[in-house]
Amino acid sequence: MRTYRKLLTRSSAVGAVALAAFSLQPGAAHAAPAPDPSGSVHTKVVGGTKADQGEFPFMVRLSMGCGGALYAKDIVLTAAHCVDGSGANTSITATAGVADLEDSHAVKVNSTKVLQAPGYNGKGKDWALIKLAKPIDQPTLKIAENDKLNNGDFTIAGWGADKEGGDQQRYLLKATVPFVDDATCKKAYGDQLTPGDEICAGKLDTGGVDTCQGDSGGPMFRKDDGGQWLQVGIVSWGEGCARPGKPGVYSEVSTFAANIKKAAGELG
Numbered sequence: 001m002r003t004y005r006k007l008l009t010r011s012s013a014v015g016a017v018a019l020a021a022f023s024l025q026p027g028a029a030h031a032a033p034a035p036d037p038s039g040s041v042h043t044k045v046v047g048g049t050k051a052d053q054g055e056f057p058f059m060v061r062l063s064m065g066c067g068g069a070l071y072a073k074d075i076v077l078t079a080a081h082c083v084d085g086s087g088a089n090t091s092i093t094a095t096a097g098v099a100d101l102e103d104s105h106a107v108k109v110n111s112t113k114v115l116q117a118p119g120y121n122g123k124g125k126d127w128a129l130i131k132l133a134k135p136i137d138q139p140t141l142k143i144a145e146n147d148k149l150n151n152g153d154f155t156i157a158g159w160g161a162d163k164e165g166g167d168q169q170r171y172l173l174k175a176t177v178p179f180v181d182d183a184t185c186k187k188a189y190g191d192q193l194t195p196g197d198e199i200c201a202g203k204l205d206t207g208g209v210d211t212c213q214g215d216s217g218g219p220m221f222r223k224d225d226g227g228q229w230l231q232v233g234i235v236s237w238g239e240g241c242a243r244p245g246k247p248g249v250y251s252e253v254s255t256f257a258a259n260i261k262k263a264a265g266e267l268g
C-alpha cells in the first residue's frame, strides 16, 4: 500500500480522485479555487467552517497543493510527501497572511531550499521543511516537543477538498477532531499505521469531520497549558476522507521535534 502511494503522480487531479482511498497525494496544484462558499452553510476541510482572517496566522498554502505552518518566519513545516526530495528548490510558492487566497493582501514568497525528512520512504517520517527566500511577518506555530498534549480535541485547518473528490478551497476551512489512540487506530489501518510516527484523529463513530486531499502538510494543533497554539500533527493520510471508522492520520510532531529543530538549524 505504501509503495502504491508512491506511484501516484502529483499533477493528476483525475488520479487524485480515482486513487483517493489511501492517497498521500496533495491537492492538484493547478486546481482553480472553488467559488466563494460564503453564504453557504454546506461547504466546508470536511465538516468544517470558514476560519476568520487572522485566526490562524501561521497557516501557509503551498503551490504544489499542500498546506504548511510557519515553523520560523522563513521556514515552513509541511509533509514529506508534498515535496520531491531535498536540495536547492526555487519552484515552490508559499502564500501566507490570508484566509482568502485571492485576498490582495496575500504575501507570496518563493522557496530557496527543501529538506525532506531523512530516511523518508513513504511510511512514517512524513515531514519536510521549506526555506523561504525572505521572512514572512506573521506569528509562527510552536511545535510539541513531548507527547504530553497529544490528546484531547485538535484543530485542523486547510484549503483542501471539502469532501472526498471535492474541489480545493479559496477560503481557509477549520474543524475540530478528537484524538484517537494508537490501538484503536491500528484496528482501522493495521500495519499501514506506524504508531510512533503517527497520531490519529477523527470522529470514529460518525465520521463527517476530517482533513482531505490538499490539506496535507498543514498543521493539526491545540492550545497548550498557557493558552498558546501548539502543533501536534502534520496532515498525512487517511482512507478516503471523513469516513466513519477511518480516522485521519497525522505525523506525530513530538516524535520528530528534535530532528525538525536540527534540520531547521542546518537550513540556515
Ligand code: ARG
Pocket (backbone or CB within 6 Å): 023, 024, 025, 026, 027, 160, 210, 211, 212, 213, 214, 215, 216, 217, 235, 236, 237, 238, 239, 240, 241, 242, 247, 248, 249
Ligand atoms: N494525503 C492527503 C493530501 O495530500 C491528505 C489526506 C488526509 N486524509 C484524511 N482522511 N485525513 O492532501
